[in-house]
Amino acid sequence: MNEAAFLAYLRHLPLHAGARGLRDDAAVLGDLVLTHDLLVEGVHYLPDDPAEDVAWKLVAVNLSDLAAKGAVPEGVLLGYPLAGDEAWDSSFLAGLDAALAAFACPLIGGDTVKAPPGVPRTLSLTALGRSPHAPARNGAQAGDLLYVTGTIGDGGAGLEVARTGEGPATLLARYRRPTPRLEEGQALASGVHAMMDVSDGLLIDATRMAEASGLGVTIDLAALPLSADYQAVRGGDRAARLAAATAGDDYELLFAAPPGPLPLAATCLGAFSEGAGLTLHDAGTPLPLPDRLGFEHGA
C-alpha cells in the first residue's frame, strides 16, 4: 500500500476533530499542537550520517512542523531502538542534548526498545507545542501571495555533499543540521492564511497547499531565493533553480498571506488563484511542469 492509499483508509477511522482530516502537518487541539515524525535509516538519513546529526535532525524536523503552526515547543517524547552500538548511542545522545538545548525544548518522555542489530534504525519523536492561533495548511485564499522564508535548495545540495564528500560545509550543515523556523512561525502565525514547512520540495509542498485550499498556484521560478553557497556549487540557471525547487530537506516556512507588509523578511514566489494545480513560470516564460515536483512518500 502506498502512502496515499494508507492515508485514505486512515481517514475512514474515527478521527479527532484536531486531526484536521489528517491533511495538515500537525494536529491542533485547542492551543495544543502535536506532531509525530519518524526517521528511517537509509530513507531519511544516510547510514553513515553521524548519529549526532541524526538526533539533531529528528528533533528539527518535528519542531519544523510546530513552527509551521506558530507553536512554542513544550517538549518531545523519544522512541529509540537500542541495537547494541555503544558509540552510536552515545553520539546520538550528544546530538539530542545539543538540539534540545538549541531549541529550548525539554524531554517529556518516550520509550526505548531492544532492536535487532544490523537492521536499519527507525527513530520516532513526538513533539508538543502551544500556539494561540495555529494556521492551517488549507486556508489560502484567491489573491493571496505565496511566500517562503530563507533560501531554498541548500538541504538538497547538502545531501549531495554528504553523498560525495565534496562541497561546502555550510551546505552539508543545512542538510544535516536544519533549523526549524520557530521564531519566524510564531511571528507569522496570526497574519497568514495558510502555512506549512518545506520538507519534500518547494513545488510539491506549494501544490499541496493549493490543493488543500481548493485553489491553483502560480510560481515564478526566477524569484526562488538561492544562497550564495548554492549558486557557487550549482549556478543559478533554470536547471539549478528547478533542482532547488524540487529538492527536499529545506525546512523553511511556506505561507499564503494577503498582499501587505509582513513581520519579517520573506520571498514572494507567486500567488494563489481560483482554479487548480501548479502553473510554473520563469521570469514570464511559461514552463512545463517537471516530472517530479519533490519527494513523494511511498512512491
Add this chain to the structure above:
Amino acid sequence: MNEAAFLAYLRHLPLHAGARGLRDDAAVLGDLVLTHDLLVEGVHYLPDDPAEDVAWKLVAVNLSDLAAKGAVPEGVLLGYPLAGDEAWDSSFLAGLDAALAAFACPLIGGDTVKAPPGVPRTLSLTALGRSPHAPARNGAQAGDLLYVTGTIGDGGAGLEVARTGEGPATLLARYRRPTPRLEEGQALASGVHAMMDVSDGLLIDATRMAEASGLGVTIDLAALPLSADYQAVRGGDRAARLAAATAGDDYELLFAAPPGPLPLAATCLGAFSEGAGLTLHDAGTPLPLPDRLGFEHGA
C-alpha cells in the same frame, strides 16, 4: 548501551517537569497524560502474529499506560512503516479500526514512512489522555497494601499458545488482544497512592514500584490471582504461580492503597514497608527470589 545506561544519560538532558524524571509510565502535564510506546517485530510480537492483533496490541499497550494514570484517552498518533506488504497493511488497519472503536479513542495524526522490505517492523504510537489526578509510580507509603486487578499470567501463557499453536483460545486472546484497564484506572486514580500497569511481569513491576517509592515490598505468591484457563493449562502449584508472576504482557493494574474499601474488586498480594527490595512468601513459607523477576529491556 543497555536501557538503564541510556535512561541514566537521558536524565541528564533538559527534562520537562511533567517527565517525572523519566521514572513513570507516562508524562503528566497538568491534566494532560502522554505516553509513547513502540512495538518491534520479533521483540514485542511474533513475526507471524496477525497484523490485526499487532495493531490492537500497539493501541492497547499505550492505553494501558494511560489507564495507570487514571486517564480518559483523547486520541493517538501513529508512526507506521510502509514496507510494500498490502495484505499486512490492510489487516493492520482493520485491527487499528477495531481497537480505536473498542476504546472510544480517535486518531489524532501521525506519520507514515517508506520502510525497507524484509526488515523487522518498528511501530510507534503516542497516546494522549486527560486525568484530573494522575497517580505516580513512586507514591507508595509504608503500610500500603499492594493490589492487582484481574488475573495474572494469562498473557505469558498466551504467548506460549501463540508459539506452539496449542492451548486455549482465551489465553491466546489475552496475549494478542490485551484489554487496557481504563475504567478501572479511572475509578482507582483518586484513591491510590501509586499505580502502574503490569507489562514486564508482576514481580519486577512491583519491585520497581517499591524502589521508586523508596520502600520494600512483600508479596505472598499464594494470593496470586490465576484464571481457570491458566490453571487448566499450567496448574496452580508454586512453579505455576512463579511462572505467572514473572511473565509479562498482562496489562493489569498494580497499585498501592491504604487499608480500606476499594471502588472495585482487586486482589491484595502483599504490603509495602520501610526498607528495600522484594520479599517473597508462599502462604507463610519464605521463598528465595527467582533469578528472573520479569522482562528487562535491553538486558
